[in-house]
Amino acid sequence: MKHIDSFLGGIYSSLVNSLMLFEKPRKEIFKSNYQPAERPRGHNLLPAKNGEEPTMQFLLEIVEILTSYIRKTFDRSTKVLDFHHPHQLLEGMEGFNLELSDQPESLEQILVDCRDTLKYGVRTGHPRFFNQLSTGLDIVGLAGEWLTSTANTNMFTYEIAPVFVLMEQLTLKKMREIIGWPNGEGDGIFSPGGAISNMYSVMIARYKFFPEVKTKGMAAAPRLILFTSEHSHYSIKKASAALGFGTENLILLNTDERGRVIPADLEAKVIAAKQKGYVPMYVNATAGTTVYGAFDPINEIADICEKYNMWLHVDGAWGGGLLMSRKHRYKLNGVQRANSVTWNPHKMMGVPLQCSAILVRERGLLQGCNSMCAGYLFQPDKQYDVTYDTGDKAIQCGRHVDIFKFWLMWKAKGTVGFEQHIDNCLDLSAYLYNKIKNREGFEMVFNEEHTNVCFWYIPPSLRSLPDGRERRERLHKVAPKIKAMMMESGTTMVGYQPQGDKVNFFRMVISNPAATRSDIDFLIEEIERLGHDL
């Protein structure tokens, strides 16, 4: 038990004492029970005979490793990551060998592998991890995932996931109520991420207007045109390629300086498409773009969609969480006019990965679009009400249980708890925005406080350079250099990217419930420290 942490030492030494009641030294249980000749499968874990004891011991050792990791994750004196290059990890780190072999390893080695996997990973729950839209580690959500893995079932039928299927239905209804659809009517499903949820929206829209495509293919439809912001998520483009529309038939819409779609540009492009004889079919309005955090004007876009009979999808993968906040939900005004909405609780709401919903206003479309009525799975002659067998609505067959952790967090926090979390995140963004907007060495990409704060850090050596090609080229290299140093020192992580004609800038997003103002301060000071001499 070399890896016991001081904090839990009390718990675990008691635990070990009680394991002694089993009257076998653990070394023996973990090492000697492996008898290659008879049991090449190795180890006496369940379902092996007398497997209870080693199983419980093994799982408790795993839990020791995990709880130790969790405590350190929330401790600011721990690094966010211990960076190594791919070739270093591939060559093997002191006893950590990624290669798979023919023969089993001992459970002792498995425990070491688990520790090392965590050691060389990235602590996405660390208070100073700001790198992605999904950050943080909610303890109740985590418990929910542990239970989900233990239940190890599949969402396709009520038969094998009765409780989870009902939880999904109730939670989707609640989400639809929050969107503002009357009585929460409509449909929906949890999917493996926002990209797939967005793909669903395009499929359903096509089915609504051209149901014959399901059987006859795209040849049965005229040339169909999709519209989305030039700042929108690349999954809309992926969907247009995958589903047979072609990326050239996805028209990108111009945005204002703040990254919001300009409705007049949409209307002009719709008219232009119609003049060519094409059929404008689908518009995606983004609620919270990936880089700027922009909210497209849904009401004005909805007016145009109604006028030209187009499907309106709102991609609220990132910004959908704002619907939980009475203070901030106005950013999505008009969302109830959407035909479908993507909303990822695993982003701003802090639910563990993955948890994404596609919500549809009209009931029956999901089913109509995707059902194939496989007799071996969706038997009509079961003893219970088979309308609860919702699997045939999905493009998946087996479907991971993504609902439970979300449902459990909702129980534990209440709607008000999610609201407070969203409000906190936006307060911190405002704090950051106000902190740096006039700070020497910082330049904002746009001026408006919001979910995302985008900025350049200008090292002293560039501050006196006039705007022009040289300054731009040098500035473009600043964020990647600072990011690389951050990762190598392991102190914090934040994303950067170029956008359009704007050279690399930092994009700061806050969804981490562990982050505080002091962490924001730390990030800014760290950027200054690392970037000062560039």
Place this chain on the structure above:
Amino acid sequence: MKHIDSFLGGIYSSLVNSLMLFEKPRKEIFKSNYQPAERPRGHNLLPAKNGEEPTMQFLLEIVEILTSYIRKTFDRSTKVLDFHHPHQLLEGMEGFNLELSDQPESLEQILVDCRDTLKYGVRTGHPRFFNQLSTGLDIVGLAGEWLTSTANTNMFTYEIAPVFVLMEQLTLKKMREIIGWPNGEGDGIFSPGGAISNMYSVMIARYKFFPEVKTKGMAAAPRLILFTSEHSHYSIKKASAALGFGTENLILLNTDERGRVIPADLEAKVIAAKQKGYVPMYVNATAGTTVYGAFDPINEIADICEKYNMWLHVDGAWGGGLLMSRKHRYKLNGVQRANSVTWNPHKMMGVPLQCSAILVRERGLLQGCNSMCAGYLFQPDKQYDVTYDTGDKAIQCGRHVDIFKFWLMWKAKGTVGFEQHIDNCLDLSAYLYNKIKNREGFEMVFNEEHTNVCFWYIPPSLRSLPDGRERRERLHKVAPKIKAMMMESGTTMVGYQPQGDKVNFFRMVISNPAATRSDIDFLIEEIERLGHDL
């Protein structure tokens, strides 16, 4: 601590004693720390100040619930399920209320909710659960999932999932070696289930032959025809609908009495399609059909694919696991000639859900087909070798870490351990087949021992009836009735379905490592007991 089990009583009472070291009675920690006014988010779990202690305590209580569930799952005296109808669960069961509310619940209630969620669910790891292709609960795999949830990261970049990205690459290479592609060259990705893996195969095939569809849509291609067995998985049909081919352009192939594609039928249909001016593009050969467990003759199909320049996909979602067995892998002879292979370790190999791979022989196609080069995620100017950022190959953006549990199980079992597991499963199938093939009251759907054993139980009242409409109609109702009684008594679970003109029959599949001959005996006796008086 009402729910302590006798076995773990020793451990947990010691645990509770050591928690007392924290000098706060647990009731106080769990109940009184909730102060609605200041902390509507509820509870003092991390990242709350002084949150370590309640966090550790809460997680250990969760682990107590889960380990107790695990032990009972492997105990044959425990029921497989405690069946309730949807309306019963929706109405609420003694303190278990599925509705979400605005205000938070206490952590005590959260623990109760977790217990109840498991109580009203289905024990898919129970030795007598045979209902799906995915059964069993591997302890090392489970530990891997717990760690995965704790790491809570995303597969799109090396930057935030360095270890997992490398594990995925090494494991996919190993799988390609086992398929038999030279040096394990090629490509692949883990996807959210076999249906999506199959969808990938169709997309990639289309990209290989008609890359312009990515940008111009299906209009840029001639009428493309796909072929698959009439017994194949419905996901091929779902893919043909979703991707814009149309289900009418998916031609179903006739099968022999054993459910295997008849190669001559494929060739005839290819020629017929060509004569109409269509382009035969893609053939799916199934290695292990869902109902019969049939293996299509891959070599003969590959000959036809080569002759007519078609993509050959092998859907080994179910049967792919046989590749691990030197004794049984001959069933997939010719698989190395496939252009792509679906292989779900979460089925016969017993990896927890979900874990499905799509493997592709030609490198670069996955990337070419799906990449959209989103600058905010896949920056080319990072400090490490960005060829390890594999996310742009996927149709997903965020992607759940499905690799770790599989990698960890492979470490713990070795290749030989998987082989032994597969051999055991097939031995048990053979045992069942031989047990009932001449048993009174049983009739085989086909005669050949294999992964799947399909049979009718004929109650005494039907045994003397001549074959004909009445017998068929009555027999059709037997399996559903027995299944309903099984579920209500909770003793075991097995699937049934009709197939073609065959009325409802039982489909027995064995992937559960906990199952033994005595469980097979139990199943048969239970069917006889429940069905005797029908």
